[in-house]
Amino acid sequence: MASGPRIAVFGAGSVGCFIGGSWLAAGCRVVFVGRERVRAEIAEHGMGLSDQDGWRIHLASDLISFSTTPAALKTAEIIALCVKSTGTVTAAKEIARHAKPGATVVSFQNGVSNADTLRSMLPKFTIVQAMVPYNVVHLGHGRWHRATWGDLTAGRSEATRALSERIGDRPGRLRLSDDMKGVLWGKLLFNLNNAINALSGRTILDELGHRDYRRVMAAAVMETLSLLDAAGIEPAKIGQIAPRLLPHAIGAPDFVFRNLFLRIQKIDPKARSSMSDDFAAGRQTEIDFLNGEVVKLAKALGREAPVNAAIVELVKQAEAGIEHVWSPGELRAYVLEGHRGAVGFGY
Ligand SMILES: NC(=O)c1ccc[n+]([C@@H]2O[C@H](COP(=O)([O-])OP(=O)(O)OC[C@H]3O[C@@H](n4cnc5c(N)ncnc54)[C@H](OP(=O)(O)O)[C@@H]3O)[C@@H](O)[C@H]2O)c1
Incomplete structure (x- = not known):
């Protein structure tokens, strides 16, 4: 009853x-x-x-x-x-x-x-x-x-x-x-992968199997941690890995990643980010509330967040109807190396 x-x-x-x-x-x-x-x-x-x-x-x-x-x-x-x-x-x-x-x-x-x-x-x-x-x-x-x-x-x-x-x-x-502020920022660090997962068109497990996607994620997390430090916000530990270790664990070579990260942070083979579902349904995504919050924090501090800003830009393009499944190398080149010329033209 x-x-x-x-x-x-x-x-x-x-x-x-x-x-x-x-x-x-x-x-x-x-x-x-x-x-x-x-x-x-x-x-x-x-x-x-x-x-x-x-x-x-x-x-x-x-x-x-x-x-x-x-x-x-x-x-x-x-x-x-x-x-x-x-x-x-x-x-x-x-x-x-x-x-x-x-x-x-x-x-x-x-x-x-x-x-x-x-x-x-x-x-x-x-x-x-x-x-x-x-x-x-x-x-x-x-x-x-x-x-x-x-x-x-x-x-x-x-x-x-x-x-x-x-x-x-x-x-x-x-x-x-x-300490919900710390908890929310700790969770947001993980959510920085939502957009990368959606852009990859893969399951989370498949996506994270590619080091170039992980390099992008690690850079987005690193950038966020540096801004949180400047803002005096301490992200809480969510899951098995401390926030400061997250970019190192994620950006590690495949062998280390598989045997360390995936052993302690289990991921169901079916899992995809909810942003992937938004892409599939042609819906507006939560990007402004995730990577977009990092860009907002950077602005408030008089700084920049180029990695997260580039990811926001790509998701906005997808929301506007530019369909593209980003391969690991393309995404790394675009977000981390600034190879921006070809967006929407066959990438
Ligand atoms: N899914 C996950 O695994 C997960 C995990 C952790 C956190 N979250 C977070 O949890 C939140 C919810 O995510 P979700 O994946 O559960 O989203 P979801 O599956 O889209 O569920 C939200 C539901 O609410 C409906 N809805 C929206 N506005 C409404 C309204 N005014 N009245 C009645 N129904 C309304 C939506 O319908 P329409 O689609 O028709 O608007 C949709 O059916 C998000 O902030 C997400 O980031 C999700």
Whole structure:
């Protein structure tokens, strides 16, 4: 029997369905708010969740409350915001219009600025930032698979503490942190690979098998770390590798990378970045909220971020319809060596 605070998962996509479904399985009261195509999929198949540790569960469709209208937010005490960062402003307007003032909005989005946007637009709500360390793959037919490891982490508040205690050690568990700024920047370091993965057109495992892609990623991380140092921000360790070691581990020769990095940082062979899905669907990506934040930080410090700026530029070209799958050597040459002439002309 479900009990506890009423939770609305706002933006029932990959992350929303996985975490909301896990919490429902843990006995929480959850309503999903999302699109008709997801509602119809769940109505037909129920919800199947699995993870890399072999956990599997199937929730029958009659156990799942799914609404395609934001009016369903009205009774929620906790709103788990799971739309892409590009949808934050629209979602905030819908929360302001439909949800109960005083509710807690927990952003499970990538990027470092969603909580600030939500605070400025929702002064009557408590805003808490959270972080999803793992990759969730939508396998179709109502199935979502957690493809990498880690625990959800949220800022400490009354609502997140109660939620964390209710879920306990079950899948979907929620750790609390007093340093969400560090946690978000630590996660963003990993997210710098989202764009490279999307530009490569490959699975993450295949992409990272190529040293030239890894060289680009290592340079993007190195550039970000240097800016974070200048800004006095200490990125938290997410996963098994300390932020300062990340560029060295990623940029290492193939043999070392495979035997060191991939042994401790396991990656599911099916995993792709969600930006790859955006490319495939022709959607606007979260690039402004990922590499774009690094470029913004550089500007604020009176500095430049040429590696991240070049990656932003390529993703914007893809968003504008210039289709190109970047080979490892092409991407390295373009981003790290400034060979810019041929973009859009057969590259
Ligand atoms: N996927 C992952 O593995 C992963 C891992 C860690 C963090 N994250 C982060 O988590 C966030 C969500 O990512 P995701 O991959 O779960 O995205 P997603 O699969 O696109 O899910 C978001 C869902 O919300 C829907 N939506 C957007 N605005 C809405 C609105 N106003 N009302 C109702 N539904 C709305 C979207 O529909 P439309 O597409 O029609 O707009 C989509 O179905 C992102 O910030 C992402 O970077 C993702």
